Amino acid sequence: MATIDDYQSGKAAKAVRMAYDTMNMLEKPLAETEFAGIFAKNVKKLTPLAVGGERAFEYIRKANRCAVGERLCKCEFLEAPSSCAVFLEELADAMVESGKAKYASKEEAMAALSKHKARPLIVSKISGKYMEICRTWLENCFYWNMEKHGMKCIQRHTTFSQMLTAI
Secondary structure, rough: OOOOOHHHHHHHHHHHHHHHHHHHHOOOHHHHOHHHHHHHHHHHHHOOOEOOOOHHHHHHHHOOOOOEEHHHHHHHHHOOOOEEEEEEEHHHHHHHHHHHHHHHHHHHHHHHHHHHOOEEEEEEEOOOOEEEEEOOOOOOHHHHHHOOOOOOOOOOOHHHHHHHOOO
16 A cells, blocks of 8 residues: 655656556556556555545545645656646645745645646545545556556546435
């Protein structure tokens, strides 16, 4: 499971890079390899959830603290375009303390996410709680690349009642 300490230390970003590199070296889809179980086990704890902007804003409105910074993977993929991530609660504190984010008001956090509307939003559990909202970059995102390799890992909600159940 990715923890707050993993994010603060940079260990989580390095793990994303290693996973991406592993997927790119495979001669067949990840789902058909011995790595599939390892990847599935690790991503299950993150419980990635694809959300729309309003749903992301709900997480921000409910939070006591927010911070805005670059996506976790940006430090490993320098060529990637900038977008942003919003970190909540204890993860916000850790990312600010490590210099990887700045505290933001709820309005500032929502405005930051609104700047990059063309990029999909994913909410992830860190240390067991949904505390990261990321405007993903499809090319190097751990989750999206797993999906491209035949491993469905991103939860999607198609109906309003399903969305309410997940809150």
